[in-house]
Amino acid sequence: MSVPESIFAPVAASTRSPVRLAMQRLWLTGQVMPVGGHLVVQHVFRSGEERPLEVIYSFPLPRDAALRAFRITGDGFEVHSELKQTEEAVKAYEQGIADGSLSALARQYGDGLVNLTVGNVRPAETVTVYLEILAGVESRDDGYRFRFPFTLAPAYHSKMRIAAPDAEGEIELPADEFGDLILPRFRQDASALHEVGFEVSLLNQSPASEIGSPSHSIKVQQNAAGPARVSLAQEKDVPNRDLILDLRYTESKVQVLAGPIGDGKRSFAALIPSTLFGRNTGSPRRIVMLLDRSGSMQGGPITQARKAIGACLATLTEEDWFGLVVFDNKVEAMHPALVPATREQRECARAFLKKVDACGGTELAAGVQQAARVLGGEGDILVITDGQVFGTEKILAEARGTGIRISCLGIGSASQDRFLSLLARETGGVSRFVTAKERVDVSAVDLFAAMGRPVASGLRANGSVQPELPRSVFAGTPVLLYGETESNSGDSVELTWDGGRLALDVPSGDRETGEVVRLLRGSRLITDWEIRYPSEEAVAPLEKRRQGRVAARLFELSKTYGLASREMSLVAVVKREADRPGELPKTLVVPVGMAEDTAFQAYFGAPACKPGMPVLPAAPLGASSLRMDNFLMAASPLQSRAPLTSLKTATYGVPYIKAGNTEKADNADLVDLAAMLEPDGGMPGDNAGVRAGRTIAAMLAFVAAGHTLTTGAFRLHLTRLVGFLKSVSATSEREACMIARAVDAASSGKVPPGRWLALAHEAGTGWKQIDSALK
């Protein structure tokens, strides 16, 4: 793709003076399939310096992603990268820099963070790097969500150093864990940063019924036969959030992508919807809900999460057991052990949640440990978090160690998608990631409905299938199967599970599909091994040996699939005439925008102040044991020459309202309605008639909003409402008829018109009101 230089003329919003950017453009292209994407990211670097420039761009990998190669182009040259052992790649890069040659290095670090470094860009020169990436998608029975990071979210690490010089956020991570990784500075206002955009093709076997994006305005072009092409609707955008694309199929069915890969072999990937495995059982559940109340959850996310937990608890019966744990720097449990889901305990949970406010860090590992203690044995944990933490490998190792299934609901506009999908997968759970602009509470209810009761267990497949199959299948999430077959060994793979079997036909496919599927499998395997890497600080001999084993396996996988990992990096050196050895380039780090739904103050405190400027303190101390009567602000006692700059009091935390938080009243009402269910599954009421009437109205309200017994986020609530209604003794034929109509509506999805939501909320709704509304 050619890039006209004339369009690059960014100016500072405040001064309108030209801004010199080391990186001007980041543009995503490529193809996305139901099992993953084959992407090319264009980075345009241009030097405005008077001496050679070295630019460092940092980005997080999407879920199940790996770098394959890059191509570096400029005036009169085009060079392709080589995959080398990381130490050798760094040496080659440094030698190139010392020789005065244009050099580029793409190196991966912990947490899937990548530094793309391009050095010796000459004054006024434009250099473009096309980086090829394989990435996974979030698969659902009815479609998929593709997510690509256009920015890097700040996150929490207990050992990080953090500051906000020049109104920009700065985070440095411990070198013993992250080596020489350089993170970007975080800008509150991303408008003067490099432009971003995309144009991708969506390839599906099942026709798409809907393509949308909760993150960007998109333009969709689709021919009858070809793939859908999705691009940014406007000319360009700013780097302050992930790109998210959603695709829904017209029909949920098995999809198998395959193609030859040489040596008489075929590579395949199969997606099997959970609906083909059957339905889950109604066995009692043991669930702990773990809520992140760190500062980055301020505003909409924490409010919606609180409501979501209330609605989730309403789906539990008195035979179910639950626990509630919240965490930031500290962990608090509602009760040290599980409690039965009685009306009293649900009230306790509601009171406990009322006191939860967002502040502090994200000690997720401690939260998981406490949740495991509360669970005290088998069961499930549901984590609701933005997942904005660094050092995720340690958390994943600890979570695996608990042996407990963890499902994750991630919230945020900038991605920790990779980490949360891994946390769920490594422990046998499922994950969803939504933006704060979407209904967090509805997604939580949807995820909760699938938890604790798998639709199938004991999955096995014949042939060469790798990575391992998941232990269990949950409603709503399909099984993804990667494998290879001998071309002459038949066209079928058999999948079996406890109580069922399925034969999958593997089509011949084409070479291109076969190769992409092989690479996606490789990137998934590399991701699975990357997280087993013990951190550098682990010095025990046992850990060192384990590190050696993981490094050897990663090296082997990188070689086999031709993909980068922490053990192998991509490097290119462009030798040109007039290279000037020994000249020291000026190093610049490309800044990124704060994620649009994350308050700058949540990480970096008040903006740095200049002498004489007023200060807005982030937090007055309120520790109960402190004597606050003598509470004032003054100059530093350590630096007597410092002037008194302000005298203020303030409440903790800056209220943060999400921009563009689109709240759909109907969904909010349904969440409130869902939270009203009594432990026996019915709606509350003063007498049996009112309870039955309001229960029918509630059922019809859910059905009218598109939910049934098998589909929609509130399917479990409907199941419980139906269960209650079936237990009601009708005293007349008319009452029995009303019950039958409501139960039928819950199955068929067809509902008569009416004010069902209002009737469900009204305390006086009984048989008579329902009868009248149904006529």
Added chain:
Amino acid sequence: MTLAEIAESSGLPARTIRFYIAQGLLNGPVKGGRSAAYTAEHVTHLERIKQFQAAGHTLSEIARLLSGPSGEDFGVAPPTAWWQHAIADDVIVWVRADGNPWRTKQLRTAVDEFARRVQPARDPKEKESEAR
């Protein structure tokens, strides 16, 4: 010393050293081009940067500290606002007010703990009368 040699002796990658130079934490080489050279002073300077980092300072803070009049007044931020906590008649604790929320919370916990520890010992007779 070349860049590769100073990287070797300091244990810091060459890219990091270039980054420090660009950030103003470290002077550039004493000569330019092929004969660019780094001295023992550079090595000493890099050691100081490491020490500052170990003490919890960010690079921008270190740059400011190193460019200060003496280069020694680390641990002190530029003129800004502070909270004063008189936690006992003989103890006052000062905490910088515009830190990031996590740090503020961490300090709050520490001050709280400190406040408990430094509560003046109570007269045993007073305790006895209270018990009665």
